[in-house]
Amino acid sequence: xxxxxxxxxxxxxxxxxxxxxxxxxxxxxxxxxxxxxxxxxxxxxxxxxxxxxxxxxxxxxxxxxxxxxxxxxxxxxxxxxxxxxxxxxxxxxxxxxxxxxxxxxxxxxxxxxxxxxxxxxxxxxxxxxxxxxxxxxxxxxxxxxxxxxxxxxxxxxxxxxxxxxxxxxxxxxxxxxxxxxxxxxxxxxxxxxxxxxxxxxxxxxxxxxxxxxxxxxxxxxxxxxxxxxxxx
Amino acid sequence: xxxxxxxxxxxxxxxxxxxxxxxxxxxxxxxxxxxxxxxxxxxxxxxxxxxxxxxxxxxxxxxxxxxxxxxxxxxxxxxxxxxxxxxxxxxxxxxxxxxxxxxxxxxxxxxxxxxxxxxxxxxxxxxxxxxxxxxxxxxxxxxxxxxxxxxxxxxxxxxxxxxxxxxxxxxxxxxxxxxxxxxxxxxxxxxxxxxxxxxxxxxxxxxxxxxxxxxxxxxxxxxxxx
Amino acid sequence: xxxxxxxxxxxxxxxxxxxxxxxxxxxxxxxxxxxxxxxxxxxxxxxxxxxxxxxxxxxxxxxxxxxxxxxxxxxxxxxxxxxxxxxxxxxxxxxxxxxxxxxxxxxxxxxxxxxxxxxxxxxxxxxxxxxxxxxxxxxxxxxxxxxxxxxxxxxxxxxxxxxxxxxxxxxxxxxxxxxxxxxxxxxxxxxxxxxxxxxxxxxxxxxxxxxxxxxxxxxxxxxxxxx
Numbered sequence: 001x002x003x004x005x006x007x008x009x010x011x012x013x014x015x016x017x018x019x020x021x022x023x024x025x026x027x028x029x030x031x032x033x034x035x036x037x038x039x040x041x042x043x044x045x046x047x048x049x050x051x052x053x054x055x056x057x058x059x060x061x062x063x064x065x066x067x068x069x070x071x072x073x074x075x076x077x078x079x080x081x082x083x084x085x086x087x088x089x090x091x092x093x094x095x096x097x098x099x100x101x102x103x104x105x106x107x108x109x110x111x112x113x114x115x116x117x118x119x120x121x122x123x124x125x126x127x128x129x130x131x132x133x134x135x136x137x138x139x140x141x142x143x144x145x146x147x148x149x150x151x152x153x154x155x156x157x158x159x160x161x162x163x164x165x166x167x168x169x170x171x172x173x174x175x176x177x178x179x180x181x182x183x184x185x186x187x188x189x190x191x192x193x194x195x196x197x198x199x200x201x202x203x204x205x206x207x208x209x210x211x212x213x214x215x216x217x218x219x220x221x222x223x224x225x226x227x228x229x230x231x232x
Numbered sequence: 233x234x235x236x237x238x239x240x241x242x243x244x245x246x247x248x249x250x251x252x253x254x255x256x257x258x259x260x261x262x263x264x265x266x267x268x269x270x271x272x273x274x275x276x277x278x279x280x281x282x283x284x285x286x287x288x289x290x291x292x293x294x295x296x297x298x299x300x301x302x303x304x305x306x307x308x309x310x311x312x313x314x315x316x317x318x319x320x321x322x323x324x325x326x327x328x329x330x331x332x333x334x335x336x337x338x339x340x341x342x343x344x345x346x347x348x349x350x351x352x353x354x355x356x357x358x359x360x361x362x363x364x365x366x367x368x369x370x371x372x373x374x375x376x377x378x379x380x381x382x383x384x385x386x387x388x389x390x391x392x393x394x395x396x397x398x399x400x401x402x403x404x405x406x407x408x409x410x411x412x413x414x415x416x417x418x419x420x421x422x423x424x425x426x427x428x429x430x431x432x433x434x435x436x437x438x439x440x441x442x443x444x445x446x447x448x449x450x451x452x453x454x455x456x457x458x
Numbered sequence: 459x460x461x462x463x464x465x466x467x468x469x470x471x472x473x474x475x476x477x478x479x480x481x482x483x484x485x486x487x488x489x490x491x492x493x494x495x496x497x498x499x500x501x502x503x504x505x506x507x508x509x510x511x512x513x514x515x516x517x518x519x520x521x522x523x524x525x526x527x528x529x530x531x532x533x534x535x536x537x538x539x540x541x542x543x544x545x546x547x548x549x550x551x552x553x554x555x556x557x558x559x560x561x562x563x564x565x566x567x568x569x570x571x572x573x574x575x576x577x578x579x580x581x582x583x584x585x586x587x588x589x590x591x592x593x594x595x596x597x598x599x600x601x602x603x604x605x606x607x608x609x610x611x612x613x614x615x616x617x618x619x620x621x622x623x624x625x626x627x628x629x630x631x632x633x634x635x636x637x638x639x640x641x642x643x644x645x646x647x648x649x650x651x652x653x654x655x656x657x658x659x660x661x662x663x664x665x666x667x668x669x670x671x672x673x674x675x676x677x678x679x680x681x682x683x684x685x
Contacts, residue, residue, distance in 0.1 A: 012595060013593050013594075013595060013680060014593060014676045014677050014680065015594070015676070015677030016677040016680035050316075050320045052319055052458075053458050054458065056595075070322040070323075070324060071322070073320060073321060073322045074322040076320070078316075078320045080313060082312045083313075084312055084314055084316060084317035085312060085314070086245075086249065086311075088252055088253065089248075098317075101238070101321045101322065101323050102322060103234070103322065143317070387604065388587075388590075390596075391591060392590055397587065397590060400586060401587060401604065404611075405607060407615055408615050411618050412618065432621060439614075443610065444610075447606070451606070454524065454603060455599075455603055458596055458599070
């Protein structure tokens with residue numbers, strides 16, 4: 001069973017094709033770096049993978065099932081452009097809320113565990129509204145990981161993170177990889193993404209221009225992929 | 233059942249958030265009180281006249297003041313894109329919807345509980361007749377407001393002119409429920425019990441609630457997931 | 459091909475209307491109780507039928523769009539609703555004029571007229587909603603859901619206001635206020651209805667084409683701005 005199967009996905013906004021016949025599949029345990037310029041369709045594709053948007057044509061299966069099913073969403077962790085947590089609640093209240101929504105057995109214990117892991121235990125009762133940006137981002141990361149998802153969908157996760165948050169995230173991603181989790185990450189930060197990934201897909205104007213294993217050339221010369229397959 | 237647990241989680245979250253700041257609640261109550269006072273200047277009714285339109289008047293107060301609360305229902309999820317995290321979670325869209333309807337129902341009921349005695353005092357209306365049936369009618373009418381208001385709050389959540397759109401779309405749709413609620417409320421406050429004369433309206437209200445709650449739960453996924 | 463159908467419909471409509479107008483003004487005698495103004499019923503009643511038919515057709519088209527995803531269904535729903543709204547406006551205006559002559563006031567809370575006013579508000583809201591959404595597929599989806607709510611609500615509205623008026627009677631604009639209809643009267647109403655349906659269909663087709671062109675332009679604009 002593949003971790004991710006994208007079969008002929010096309011997405012129209014009106015008559016404009018934002019995604020054109022995307023065909024992609026990856027095995028469990030892989031880490032896919034989704035690359036492409038702004039406007040290439042990375043966020044559109046990730047939103048479809050997260051179940052936030054429906055494709056106009058084609059289908060997406062995550063862990064063998066349709067992504068709009070509840071059981072599948074239970075096994076997916078999502079981190080988008082925004083932090084996706086409530087300003088009016090405390091850090092602990094937020095994590096407990098999400099723990100409950102994901103059906104975890106002991107919400108308070110899980111929340112406290114993840115507050116520790118992201119270095120936020122000392123502000124567990126602080127309102128998110130009063131947090132610094134880095135603290136909010138770390139809390140968002142905690143939210144994405146708290147239910148121990150098998151598949152992680154991250155949209156430009158390293159963008160606008162401070163150093164501490166980057167370190168926390170890289171650590172968690174490496175840990176997830178070691179546990180055999182699947183990671184799909186769109187990014188502009190080529191260096192960090194390529195180091196973590198096993199596979200690479202390049203989107204160009206809504207279509208896949210390259211998809212395959214991460215090659216040594218890509219690590220040595222980060223512009224290699226764009227020069228050879230993208231609009232350089 | 234997990235579905236109802238999810239509904240409870242969402243309802244609890246919304247109520248907790250609102251009670252922390254009480255912004256919408258205070259605004260709604262203040263607005264209700266202002267309308268109650270303004271009306272006496274506009275029409276200067278005497279106690280007999282008030283009985284004739286008590287139901288109509290009260291439901292105008294409730295539906296106008298309620299709009300302030302209902303508008304915020306989905307709008308509060310836009311901050312930090314929380315709506316996306318809700319939709320990406322295993323909680324079904326119908327449970328998110330129903331949870332919010334329940335929370336809005338509680339908030340609207342709170343406004344009504346404050347507005348009713350004030351109305352009784354300002355206009356010398358004795359509300360003690362039919363203390364069992366009046367809450368029933370209020371509940372059914374408030375449920376209609378909550379369902380339609382929450383549904384269209386969801387439908388307009390991403391639109392530019394959301395605050396203007398919502399009342400314009402919602403009030404015409406609420407007319408059947410408002411007519412029924414107004415007639416039943418006027419009858420009950422006037423001392424007439426629920427019976428052969430107005431059971432028709434009770435059925436209209438009940439049917440309206442049933443039909444539109446089902447319709448909303450059926451379509452909410454289509455509306456929220458693009 | 460489409461143009462030929464369009465012209466055929468318009469020709470039929472024009473022909474029927476011309477013939478009916480002749481009958482209305484030249485042939486049919488004054489109605490016993492209400493007099494000359496009663497002739498307005500030959501416009502008023504068929505436009506009511508057309509408006510309500512249109513709203514129901516819009517419901518079906520909206521449901522079809524949601525089931526199939528075919529944007530032509532959405533263009534059709536939008537066109538039909540717009541045209542029905544225009545006919546509803548004619549209902550309200552003719553009703554108002556009729557009421558003015560008979561009852562001396564510019565508006566009567568006759569239950570059918572009131573229902574039509576509520577429908578008018580509902581569907582004006584639909585068009586306002588459409589205008590507020592830029593992306594065509596989102597616009598189609600959200601307005602289709604609204605249309606379904608609106609049409610079901612119309613059923614509630616019609617019956618509710620009828621029952622309300624039974625309990626709180628007021629002036630009624632009705633054919634039956636008079637002495638009943640003489641032969642030739644009723645058939646004229648139905649012929650006029652057919653004429654209005656042809657006219658409505660023709661205008662809807664024009665609107666559909668406009669919607670499709672607007673969508674094409676939108677797509678070209680997106681393409682130009684994205685890369």
